[in-house]
Amino acid sequence: MSQYIQVSEDDNSESIEVPTEVDGTLLLSTLSAQFPGACGLKYESEDDTCAVQRIHLSDGHLHPPDDGWSDRVYNIVFKDNKRKSEDDPDDPASKTKRMDNKCTDLIVLGLPWKSTEDDLRQYFSQFGELIMVQVKKDLKSGQSKGFGFVRFQEYDSQQKCLNLRHMIDGRWCDVRIPNSKGGSQHQVNSKIFVGRCTEDMTEDDLLNYFSKYGEVIDVFIPKPFRAFAFVTFSNHDIAQSLCGEDHIVKNVSVHVSNALPKPVDKHNNHGYNRGYWDRRNPPYGNYNQGYGMGGWN
Template identity: 60%
Template sequence: MSTYVQVCEDENEEPMELPLEVDGGLLLSTVVGQFPGASGVKYRSSSSAFRGVRLLDGVLHLPEDGWNNVFICVFPKENKRKSDDVLESLSKTKRMEKYHKCSDLIVLGLPWKTTEQQLREYFESFGEVLMAQVKKDVKTGQSKGFGFIRFGRYESQLRVLAQRHNIDGRTCDVKIPNSKDGSGQPLSSKIFVGRCTENITADDMRTFFSQFGEVTDVFIPKPFRAFGFVTFLDPNVAQVLCGEDHIIKGTSIHISSAAPKQDSRMGGPFGRGGGGGGGG
């Protein structure tokens, strides 16, 4: 009789050999020592169905087919649910991570006189500036009235995008050059939360959605109309959540975009008025 048995956590994983006792039994503690949380083992029989191994007084007893199969750990359903929740959380985290990268930002409406050094110095108040560039005419060397910046930290980028700026006495806008919809319009930071119940308060929503990103506003209409709005600092958080269902206080809510319809009359990639600079 073999003194070892092959055990794995999942059917598609490499098995590990665990020692059997003198009487041919397998201690559950031996299994748990290598696979924490396991409550038993099973194997696939000749009929392709899974068969469980009898557990008595902490010992897994020799199955009728012997120990020659590869045995798979069995975990309590509660642990399995926790494992699935962790995997779902990791999946969402990875989805968010791909958005949390700095990109080049376009600065529109720069005064003609603003230099690259002045542009850099202004935005350094928000965080480390990796790049600051004023676009100039190739022939004349004069500023075209716009430029580009890039930050070292994503949080700095968010703060800059969330407000308008006054540079050398002129109001300037900062945007991501190529937004998702291809129109040059900024992504919406607001989501529509549907299927709400009256026991869900604004504080409940703020607490729940804060796990995804910084919440700047929560609005629930009065009188109650079974929906609400949540606004994030980061518009990409809102975009990722759209289309998902979540549970708040035992109620399944559905999230969709709260972005207003685009005005087809807006012209050019930078909206009405284009990206030209001004005097000053």
């Protein structure tokens, strides 16, 4: 029987739930779908030594400890090349990273309709000094479009903000670096990630449920079953209005968040096919759950 385990990027990050397989193992592909670059898990032993233990990986499966997964929180182990770029001061990638340590506009997705610019300024000021706050509004009605932008004065404030989840006016919101290169932001924002799905949910079930909010143009449940699905709307504003909330589908609570794929090389066969993902090569391993982990790549 599958279960959910608590996983976080590090000790200072919020944890999220990741589903295991029916045999009790956790697929590395499932883990990397939520944390790109992940290659394993580790945890601190509960005895007096507090030694760091690595989870055994075999054939793409992470096996539970001898005492089971239990209720502990597991931290991500990232690939060595990522850590080298971050830690080695002489590494070219590290130098480039230091040169890029400048603040940029951050997009705030999934805002409640009632949230104002004053609300955003009051909330985000806890992370540092702000130099810009904006809520995007419809030109005709003046109503919020459900997203906005903020910019910090200091880079450390920006990083602190990106590493956390954000509850604004009663709703979980995603804060990310907008995608300024390649791909269509409209297309990305029209797709939502539906987590905590059950095996008896069909594409028709999700289509029937989410169609009450607006026109649905695509529903995709990955095979083999991975406890999540993707729903694409014709209107990206409708998709964003649903993000950060729980919905009841077939008497089961599912969580909706942003589906954010990495840019794809348009010259290979793993990219968009007339605006849709090629299902022969499903790229759901490149998605995160929209819980505030990572940014727009």
